[in-house]
Amino acid sequence: MRLRLAWLYPKHMNVYGDRGNIIVLRERCAARGIELAVEELGPGDRLQPAAYDLFFLGGAQDREQRLVARDLALQKGPALREAAEEGAVVLAVCGGYQLLGRFYRSAEGEELPGLGLFDAWTVHPGPGARRFIGNVAVRWQGGTLVGFENHGGRTYLGPAASPLGRVLAGFGNNGQDGGEGAVYKNAFGTYLHGPLLPKNPHFADHLIALALARRYGEARLSPLEDALAWAAHRRALRLARRRPILGRWARALGGLRAWPRNR
Amino acid sequence: MDAAVLAAKGASFLVRRLGLGGGTALPGLVALRLDGAVVARLAARLGQGCLLVTGTNGKTTTARLVAGMARAAGLRPVANAAGSNLVRGIAAALCQAAASDGRLREAARALGVFEVDEATLPEAARLLSPRAVVFLNLFRDQLDRYGEVDHVAALWRGAVADVGPAAALVLDADDPAVASLAGEARGPVLLYGLAPGPHSLPAPEHAADARWCPSCGGELAYDAVHYAHLGLWRCPECGLARPQPHLEGALEGRLLRLRLPDGSQRTLALPLEGTYAAHDTLAAVAAALALGLPWSAVEEGVSRFGGAFGRQERLSLRGREVQVVLAKNPAGLNQVLRTLCGRPGRLRLALFLNDGLADGRDVSWIWDVDFELLSGRVAWAVASGSRAEDLALRLHYARIGGELTVERRPVAALHLALERTPPGATLHVLPTYTALLQVREVLARWAGRPRFWEEAAT
Numbered sequence: 001m002r003l004r005l006a007w008l009y010p011k012h013m014n015v016y017g018d019r020g021n022i023i024v025l026r027e028r029c030a031a032r033g034i035e036l037a038v039e040e041l042g043p044g045d046r047l048q049p050a051a052y053d054l055f056f057l058g059g060a061q062d063r064e065q066r067l068v069a070r071d072l073a074l075q076k077g078p079a080l081r082e083a084a085e086e087g088a089v090v091l092a093v094c095g096g097y098q099l100l101g102r103f104y105r106s107a108e109g110e111e112l113p114g115l116g117l118f119d120a121w122t123v124h125p126g127p128g129a130r131r132f133i134g135n136v137a138v139r140w141q142g143g144t145l146v147g148f149e150n151h152g153g154r155t156y157l158g159p160a161a162s163p164l165g166r167v168l169a170g171f172g173n174n175g176q177d178g179g180e181g182a183v184y185k186n187a188f189g190t191y192l193h194g195p196l197l198p199k200n201p202h203f204a205d206h207l208i209a210l211a212l213a214r215r216y217g218e219a220r221l222s223p224l225e226d227a228l229a230w231a232a233h234r235r236a237l238r239l240a241r242r243r244p245i246l247g248r249w250a251r252a253l254g255g256l257r258a259w260p261r262n263r
Numbered sequence: 264m265d266a267a268v269l270a271a272k273g274a275s276f277l278v279r280r281l282g283l284g285g286g287t288a289l290p291g292l293v294a295l296r297l298d299g300a301v302v303a304r305l306a307a308r309l310g311q312g313c314l315l316v317t318g319t320n321g322k323t324t325t326a327r328l329v330a331g332m333a334r335a336a337g338l339r340p341v342a343n344a345a346g347s348n349l350v351r352g353i354a355a356a357l358c359q360a361a362a363s364d365g366r367l368r369e370a371a372r373a374l375g376v377f378e379v380d381e382a383t384l385p386e387a388a389r390l391l392s393p394r395a396v397v398f399l400n401l402f403r404d405q406l407d408r409y410g411e412v413d414h415v416a417a418l419w420r421g422a423v424a425d426v427g428p429a430a431a432l433v434l435d436a437d438d439p440a441v442a443s444l445a446g447e448a449r450g451p452v453l454l455y456g457l458a459p460g461p462h463s464l465p466a467p468e469h470a471a472d473a474r475w476c477p478s479c480g481g482e483l484a485y486d487a488v489h490y491a492h493l494g495l496w497r498c499p500e501c502g503l504a505r506p507q508p509h510l511e512g513a514l515e516g517r518l519l520r521l522r523l524p525d526g527s528q529r530t531l532a533l534p535l536e537g538t539y540a541a542h543d544t545l546a547a548v549a550a551a552l553a554l555g556l557p558w559s560a561v562e563e564g565v566s567r568f569g570g571a572f573g574r575q576e577r578l579s580l581r582g583r584e585v586q587v588v589l590a591k592n593p594a595g596l597n598q599v600l601r602t603l604c605g606r607p608g609r610l611r612l613a614l615f616l617n618d619g620l621a622d623g624r625d626v627s628w629i630w631d632v633d634f635e636l637l638s639g640r641v642a643w644a645v646a647s648g649s650r651a652e653d654l655a656l657r658l659h660y661a662r663i664g665g666e667l668t669v670e671r672r673p674v675a676a677l678h679l680a681l682e683r684t685p686p687g688a689t690l691h692v693l694p695t696y697t698a699l700l701q702v703r704e705v706l707a708r709w710a711g712r713p714r715f716w717e718e719a720a721t
Contacts, residue, residue: 011473011482015403019471020630023660040470061413063475134624148625194627198656228659231669232652239618 001034003211005054006047008076009068010040013096016150018058020195021091024204025054031224034212043071049083053211057096059193062106065095069112072099077115084117089211090187093196097181097189098122098153107152118182118189119158120173135240136170136192138180144168145200146236147192155191157182164190169240186210199236201229265365267298268305271358287347291355302350302390305357306375308367311338313375313391314550315384317419318399318441320595321543322348322378324535325399327571328547329554330376332564336556339372345572346621346696348380350387374554381415385422388430395431395553396423397546400493401440402594403471403628416440423447431553435546436508437493443477445506453524455549456508459487459495460515462538467492471593471631478503489538490601491594510552512545519544524552531561534568535575537602539595573699578710582686585706590614590693591622593631600636603691609642609665611690613680615673615698616646616654622695626650634661641665643683647676648698673701 007022022038029036041047060068072080084090090100098104101120104112107127114121131152138145145165154174157163163173164181172180172191181190188207190196197204205221212219271290278286294301306313311333316326323345330340343356356377360367367373379387381401388396398419403412419440423432428450435441436456445452467473467488474483474492481500488494497504509524519541521529533544544565551561570576578585590596603610618624634657643666646655651671658667670676677692684690694702706712 010470014471014631016625017627017630019469020627020657020660023630027660063413063480067480148627150625194625195630198630198660199653228652228656228669232656235650235652 001212001216002037003029003034003053003208003215004037004039004051005056006052007038007040008047008055008057008080008096009042009060009064009071010058011042012064012068013058013060015059015061016094016148016193017195018056018093018193021056021058021093021197024195024197024201025208028201028204028224029208032222034208041076043067044075047076047079049079049086049088052083052088053215054089054091054207055080055083057090057092057099059094059096065099065104066112068095069099069104069114072115073113081115081117084185084187087186087214089207089214090117091196091207092187092189093193094149094151094191097191098155100187100189101155101182102158104153117187118184119160120155120182120189121158122153122155124153132171132175132191134170135236136172136180137168137237137240138165138170138172138192139168140165140203143202144233144237145192145196145203146233146240147190147194147196147199149191149193151191155182160184164188186214194236199229199232201226201233264363265361267294267301268358268361268365269363270294270297271355272363275355275359287344287355288349288351289355290358291347291351291353294354294358295351302354302357303392305361305365305367306391308361308370309341309373309375310367310371311374312394313341313377314395314397314554315377315379315387315391315393316397316399316546316550317379317381317384318397318435319381319402319404319592321399321539321546323571324540324543324574325397325546325550326376326378328534328544328564328568329550331568332547332551332556332560333374333376333554335563335567336560337372338374339369340374340376341367342376343378348378349383350390353377353379353387353391382418385418385425388422388426393426393430395433395550396426397433397550398435398441398444399543399546400435400438400594402491402592403631404592404623412440419444420447424449426450433546433549433553435493435542436506437489437495437542439474439477439483439492439496439505442506451553453510453549453553454506454508455510455512455545456505457489457493457538457542457545458511458513460513462514463487463489463494468633469631476501476503489542490598493542510545510549512541512548514538514541521545521548529558531565534565535570537598539598540575573694573703576703578706578712580681580706580710583681583684584689585681585692585710586689587692587694587699587703587706589696589699591696593628596632596693597636599693600633604636604640610637610640611642611680611684611688612637612644613676613690613692614644614646614654614658615648615676615692615694615702616650617648617695617698618650619697621697626653629654629657632657634658634663637661637663639664643668645670645676645680647671647673648695651676673698674705677702677705
């Protein structure tokens with residue numbers, strides 16, 4: 001069996017070890033005898049909506065995000081939307097997630113139009129606003145998802161989008177309503193990087209299963225040896241749940257002992 | 264009496280006496296608290312002025328090389344301890360070098376050689392009025408702290424525009440973000456760069472290494488890549504290209520063949536392995552030339568260089584050789600892995616990943632590291648540190664082979680790794696920044712070596 005993945009804008013959107021998501025998808029497919037063909041598409045490249053089973057977008061710096069937004073609007077947007085409407089699997093992380101909403105308003109008030117795949121919009125409250133940075137844990141389908149978030153923008157969902165999960169620890173979409181990420185059909189947007197898939201093998205398999213079911217009508221994934229992945233998952237969960245005040249004390253004490261840099 | 268200096272000295276004595284560490288930052292904080300102008304005041308007494316070294320990777324090595332060259336030239340370098348590169352670290356170093364009345368000993372020969380954190384550079388340049396500033400490179404490091412590489416580049420442009428025409432800029436021509444600072448310079452500029460050679464790659468290896476033209480924003484093309492995004496870059500859209508360096512080095516094994524700004528040719532035996540170390544040496548030579556140090560001092564400084572704290576540092580321990588190499592971001596660690604893979608035989612590795620504030624709390628960067636290079640080259644590996652499980656998972660997906668052990672506690676991990684290393688063999692220890700401090704302290708104690716602050720003062 002074969003699945004095809006389009007990695008959109010890998011040179012522009014890859015700030016948080018996003019390659020890890022691709023590595024994990026490829027390896028977990030390979031372990032089940034499935035070949036995952038990965039194609040990297042940059043600005044200007046044409047996107048054939050029917051040619052791929054999965055799409056991935058990572059995070060970006062502001063400058064690159066602006067460039068990508070333009071290409072998405074003029075070039076790839078309609079094709080990506082068509083594919084998503086027909087059930088293709090989309091994973092968009094951080095900046096990629098923001099771009100798939102209706103719009104992103106930057107700290108300076110500049111408005112970038114998004115694809116509008118998710119009924120969501122993102123507003124950066126301004127240059128002085130607190131960034132949401134830290135380990136994050138989310139309740140998802142009776143289990144948990146763990147990752148690291150780092151975003152200045154606050155994302156709000158409209159009625160047509162539902163959150164990916166509920167925040168257990170961390171900030172999530174906007175630090176207020178307890179929602180994290182967005183889901184529309186088989187498209188998933190999230191602020192969780194770390195990267196997302198290595199430490200969340202169940203979510204990685206969920207994406208693969210959705211893509212297989214759509215392409216081949218069936219999806220039975222044999223279990224893999226995931227002891228290391230779950231150990232890392234549990235560790236991240238513990239760190240996310242650690243009360244920040246205690247963490248600060250522990251760091252201060254550690255800092256006194258051996259920390260000349262004291263950043 | 265100088266109250267700030269006196270208080271700093273008292274704090275330093277207490278910190279060390281109580282076994283709390285090296286006292287490389289806290290005394291500086293105390294002094295700054297008492298007198299916000301202490302840095303500018305003491306720095307003005309440096310008879311030879313001061314040099315600042317900044318950049319993501321290579322600050323410590325470069326600054327120590329220059330300090331050695333200055334010493335060989337008969338000067339008295341005043342330097343901050345490895346990694347203590349915020350203003351407080353510089354304040355601590357200056358207070359340490361001053362007598363209790365605030366006067367510097369042998370002030371006429373004193374030269375400040377300070378490594379400076381990337382984001383601290385504007386403030387440090389304002390306080391210190393340097394004679395020269397070395398900009399090494401700009402990589403991704405600690406995204407959770409800075410947010411963005413672009414942000415640091417903008418800070419640097421501002422700082423360069425601020426420093427007066429008296430300050431020389433020493434810039435790496437091979438890094439587009441650094442080379443383009445020349446356009447903002449008000450004083451003299453000395454560009455250094457490596458010539459292409461057997462070490463070169465045809466193109467950047469990773470999507471993450473892609474760089475955009477500092478002038479028009481187009482994607483840069485490369486005629487040769489040294490590593491990551493450093494190399495002979497040019498913009499196909501607007502024609503901007505790597506400027507011809509005034510000081511150019513060609514790498515031939517461990518020899519660095521140099522063409523100096525005056526056209527003369529020189530050769531140096533490199534003190535450390537790897538293309539990145541060659542770049543650091545080249546930067547140090549350029550800095551020495553900008554400071555007007557004689558060539559004999561450059562040669563002596565390089566030949567006497569014993570390595571910097573935890574930078575390819577070798578220790579002998581119970582009949583085993585232990586090599587400690589700081590590995591704190593993808594560009595640096597990729598270079599370390601490449602150098603290790605050039606060794607014969609299978610590697611014994613102890614890797615440490617911490618997520619302290621100084622390491623960056625976000626550990627996602629390990630997925631941008633080419634651990635795949637190690638595939639089939641590893642006898643065994645121990646993964647340790649506060650994010651040992653994340654590291655082990657990355658190594659697992661890289662299919663490095665060999666036996667993989669997870670031991671979160673660093674001391675236990677070191678014990679384990681040393682026990683497994685047969686006498687006469689080498690153990691490679693690769694820690695992140697805060698892990699280096701933990702690991703180095705333990706190893707130094709076992710090997711009877713001085714602690715880092717004692718070493719930094721020599």
